[in-house]
Amino acid sequence: xxxxxRHLIIGGVAGGASTAARLRRLDEQAEIIMFERGPHVSFxxxxxxxxxxxxxxxxxxxxxxxPEQFWAQYRITARTGHEVIAISPAEKTIxxxxxxxxxxxxxxxxxxxxxxxxxxxxxxxxxxxTNHVFTIRNVVDIDALQRHLVAKDAKEVVVVGAGFVxxxxxxxxxxxxxxVTIIEALPQVLxxxxxxxxxxLHKELVDQGVDLHLGDSLVEIRNDEVELASGTVVKAEAVxxxxxxRPETALAKAAGLEIGTTGGIKVDENFRTSDPYIYAVGDAIxxxxxxxxKPSLLAMAGPAQRQARTAADHIYxxxxxxxxxxxxxxxxxxxxxxASTGLNEKQAKEAGVDYDFVYVIPGDSVGIMPDSKPxxxxxxxxxxxxxxxxxQAVGKGAADKRIDIIATxxxxxxxxxxxxDTELAYSPLYSTAKDVVIHAALVGQNILNGEFxxxxxxxxxxxxxxxxxxxxxxEPDEYAAGHIRTAVNIPLxxxxxxxxxxxxxxxxxxxxxxxxxxxxxxxxxxxxxxxNAVNISGSYxxxxxxxxxxxQASNREPIVTEYNFA
Ligand SMILES: Cc1cc2nc3c(=O)[nH]c(=O)nc-3n(C[C@H](O)[C@H](O)[C@H](O)COP(=O)(O)OP(=O)(O)OC[C@H]3O[C@@H](n4cnc5c(N)ncnc54)[C@H](O)[C@@H]3O)c2cc1C
Numbered sequence: 001x002x003x004x005x006r007h008l009i010i011g012g013v014a015g016g017a018s019t020a021a022r023l024r025r026l027d028e029q030a031e032i033i034m035f036e037r038g039p040h041v042s043f044x045x046x047x048x049x050x051x052x053x054x055x056x057x058x059x060x061x062x063x064x065x066x067p068e069q070f071w072a073q074y075r076i077t078a079r080t081g082h083e084v085i086a087i088s089p090a091e092k093t094i095x096x097x098x099x100x101x102x103x104x105x106x107x108x109x110x111x112x113x114x115x116x117x118x119x120x121x122x123x124x125x126x127x128x129x130t131n132h133v134f135t136i137r138n139v140v141d142i143d144a145l146q147r148h149l150v151a152k153d154a155k156e157v158v159v160v161g162a163g164f165v166x167x168x169x170x171x172x173x174x175x176x177x178x179x180v181t182i183i184e185a186l187p188q189v190l191x192x193x194x195x196x197x198x199x200x201l202h203k204e205l206v207d208q209g210v211d212l213h214l215g216d217s218l219v220e221i222r223n224d225e226v227e228l229a230s231g232t233v234v235k236a237e238a239v240x241x242x243x244x245x246r247p248e249t250a251l252a253k254a255a256g257l258e259i260g261t262t263g264g265i266k267v268d269e270n271f272r273t274s275d276p277y278i279y280a281v282g283d284a285i286x287x288x289x290x291x292x293x294k295p296s297l298l299a300m301a302g303p304a305q306r307q308a309r310t311a312a313d314h315i316y317x318x319x320x321x322x323x324x325x326x327x328x329x330x331x332x333x334x335x336x337x338x339a340s341t342g343l344n345e346k347q348a349k350e351a352g353v354d355y356d357f358v359y360v361i362p363g364d365s366v367g368i369m370p371d372s373k374p375x376x377x378x379x380x381x382x383x384x385x386x387x388x389x390x391x392q393a394v395g396k397g398a399a400d401k402r403i404d405i406i407a408t409x410x411x412x413x414x415x416x417x418x419x420x421d422t423e424l425a426y427s428p429l430y431s432t433a434k435d436v437v438i439h440a441a442l443v444g445q446n447i448l449n450g451e452f453x454x455x456x457x458x459x460x461x462x463x464x465x466x467x468x469x470x471x472x473x474x475e476p477d478e479y480a481a482g483h484i485r486t487a488v489n490i491p492l493x494x495x496x497x498x499x500x501x502x503x504x505x506x507x508x509x510x511x512x513x514x515x516x517x518x519x520x521x522x523x524x525x526x527x528x529x530x531x532n533a534v535n536i537s538g539s540y541x542x543x544x545x546x547x548x549x550x551x552q553a554s555n556r557e558p559i560v561t562e563y564n565f566a
Contacts, residue, residue, distance in 0.1 A: 005030040007315070008094060008109040010084045010251070012041030013138075014301050015115030015282030017065070018308035020076045026316040032076045033107070035096055037083035040139050041067060046301055048142040049168035052149075053175035059143040087112065087255035089275045111277050111315050114252060114265065115308065118245035118283035118299050127221030133239045136169060145240065154237035155179055158226050160218050162189035164331040166242035167201075170210060171334055173240075181211040181234045183218055183226075185243075192329060192340040196359070196457050196542060197392045200376055201333045202549035203565070208334045214553065245299050247284040260286030262297050269322040270314040271307050279315070281307035290324035291343055291389055291410070292351035298325050326390075328407045330400045339403035342390025342410045343380055354383045358443045359457065359537040361514040362436050364397035366428035373397045374514065374541060374566075379406070379440040386415040386448050391440075398430070402437050416444040443519070452522050455509060457538035457546045460484070464559045469503055471495075473512040473521045474540070482562030484511075484543065492517040495524070504531045511536035511543070513564075540564055 007023050009016045012034040020032050034041060042065040050056045067078035079096075085104065086095040094112065097104045120135035122128050132152075134145040148154065155178060159170045162184035170180045182189075182205065188198035189205070189212075205212050213228060218239075220227045226236045247264040258274035260266040264286030271279050282304035289296050303325050310320045330339035348355045357380045364375040375395035381388050391406040393399035409419055419441035426433050434442075446452060455463070463470060464486050472479050472487040479489040490498050492512065502508055508531045510518040518535050525533035538546070544563040551558045 005110045006108065007032045007111050007113070008107060009034045009113045009115065011115035011117055011282070012036030012078055012080065013043060013045065013117065015304040015308045017042040018305045019113045019115060019281060019312050021074060022309045022312035023315065024074045024076055026312060034076065034078045035082045035084050036078065036080045037099055038138055038140060039080050041065065041070065041078045041080060043139050045138065048136055048139070049172045051142045051146055052169065053172035055172070059139055059146070062139045084251060087251055089255055089278060092277060111279065113311055114278065114280040114284060115282040115304070116248035116251065116284050118247050120241065121244050121246055122241055123243065125219060125221065130221060132237065133221055133241060135241050136165065145238065148238055149178065152237055156235045157238045157240065158183060158234055158236040159240045159242060161241065161243035163242060163244065164190065164329060167331055167333055169240050169242060171332065174208060174210065181213065183213045183216060183228060185215070185217040187215045190331070190338060192327065192344055193338060193392050194345050194378060196538060196546045197376055197378060197394050199549055200394045200545045201336060201338055203545060204334050204336050206549065245283060247297060249284060252280065260295050262286050262295050264297050270320055271311040271322060272314065279311040281311050288324035290326050292353070294351060298327055300329060326407060326410050328403065330403065335396050336394055337399040338394045339399045340390070340392040341403050341407040344390055344392065345380065348380055348389060353389065355380050355389055356383055356447050358440045358447065359542060360436065360440050360443055361538065361541050362439050363432060364395055364436060365430060366432055369428050375399060375402065375436050376542070377402060377436050377440055379444055381416055381444050381448065383448065386417060388414050388416065388419060405437050416441045416448060420445060452519070452526065452535055454535045454537045457536065457542040460536060460543050461547065461559050463509055469506060469508045471502070471508055471510045473510055473518045478513065482560055482564045484560055492521050495521055499528065499530050502531050507532045507534050509534050509536050511539040513540050515539040
């Protein structure tokens with residue numbers, strides 16, 4: 001009787017290859033075979049868009065390891081060009097088809113791990129099956145797109161969907177010399193961001209020459225153009241569909257494995273499916289959101305690799321604990337970095353969490369240093385516990401580092417108090433002595449303690465239109481360079497001598513450039529018993545960023561005399 005284990009894996013990329021490598025580290029004797037229907041294993045999906053700009057000039061370099069290397073270094077068999085077409089849990093076998101010959105064989109397993117990923121969604125609209133329509137999941141896809149662009153000398157490309165893949169593809173196409181139109185059905189790009197943060201990226205995309213259509217959708221693809229639901233027609237020599245992915249569950253379903261309510265393969269805390277010998281990881285599974293406890297889907301590489309390691313550990317009896325996901329991501333959008341983690345406002349509302357937020361725009365390094373830039377930073381926390389729920393950062397500096405701090409804190413169930421107490425590294429080039437995240441934690445504590453009131457930047461147009469009393473706390477020269485049409489300029493440096501100008505019978509809304517001066521004015525007015533002062537979070541910089549794109553797109557009258565983005 002043999003004691004050698006036979007571990008089979010479906011899918012040879014992020015989750016599959018990581019499972020295989022971890023299994024080998026745990027058992028030098030086991031037979032480990034990965035089946036991959038495509039021609040490559042272990043390629044970098046995440047780097048694919050950079051081939052379009054030539055940053056990664058040779059598509060072959062996107063493949064990190066060959067089957068030969070897997071065998072030589074790890075004694076792992078990687079069978080590319082082999083598609084698993086059926087699983088028999090009762091017999092503990094799979095049926096594998098050689099893609100080139102069509103020949104089918106049966107393979108027995110002790111354990112089977114599914115990491116088949118997710119398929120790009122192709123909405124069934126006229127023209128979707130023509131050969132200038134592309135989706136991007138692997139090296140073959142990106143190579144085919146780039147070859148098409150070069151062969152046709154394509155100048156104009158339409159990207160449908162403005163999630164992180166769509167944005168990365170769009171940016172790299174621009175850097176590759178193409179004119180790009182983005183079409184997004186939602187009113188904003190990047191759904192993990194709240195609208196006021198996404199709006200900053202809308203401006204950046206337009207500034208970089210991208211033709212951005214929000215709140216509109218594709219209805220037909222023709223030979224050299226596409227038509228949108230609004231009736232707009234856009235020239236398109238190639239169309240890239242990046243409207244999301246759907247977990248690959250056909251095999252699992254056919255094998256009778258349980259599928260979760262979100263459509264992903266259901267797994268337990270050890271990544272075991274409803275069959276005790278079959279595990280599943282990566283984009284194909286249903287995950288649990290750590291903060292809401294609710295099932296969800298998350299197609300990200302980091303979680304796939306973590307899950308793979310955990311599954312392999314469990315196969316070898318190591319104690320494991322799947323504590324769920326929080327959903328952290330980062331993307332470059334031309335000169336900006338946009339990153340987020342945990343819950344945004346929409347998710348917090350949907351989950352019924354009692355929360356509040358902080359939106360601050362401090363410098364990402366000491367203001368007098370040459371590269372200091374505003375960092376737009378939003379932090380969500382639970383009431384009344386102060387538990388940190390999520391954060392979003394958009395800026396030209398290190399937004400990712402701030403979000404990674406918050407992701408770490410959320411993972412450890414941290415609160416505003418923990419965050420305010422965190423001792424971070426500081427030098428004027430990298431941050432300020434009171435870094436953005438600490439600053440946000442302190443503001444959050446004040447809000448949690450009910451020390452002052454705020455309104456979100458998204459409510460300012462409503463305030464203007466309803467005739468609210470708005471104080472601009474900046475200096476007169478700043479006011480002259482652009483202000484809210486209805487705002488009264490009562491600077492922080494003057495307000496103590498001008499208290500009589502401030503009404504006491506209704507709320508007064510105060511803003512400055514980035515909310516620091518307005519906050520001080522609001523606190524002082526409260527203590528002086530003058531009016532009911534409310535801080536406008538995000539202030540003038542946040543207001544201009546939030547309003548600009550919609551003003552241009554809808555031709556509505558701006559609420560500001562001049563925008564100010566610096
Ligand atoms: C363009 C792009 C950019 C991305 N950028 C990022 C990023 O910056 N950060 C991030 O965290 N994530 C990113 N991702 C997502 C990340 O790549 C995925 O979350 C991750 O690869 C999921 O791993 P997986 O093993 O579940 O699936 P995959 O890596 O997709 O691997 C699944 C493999 O299984 C194979 N397969 C499926 N069915 C069968 C079958 N029946 N038989 C044999 N083989 C089969 C498929 O051919 C596929 O190669 C990006 C994805 C794309 C496409």
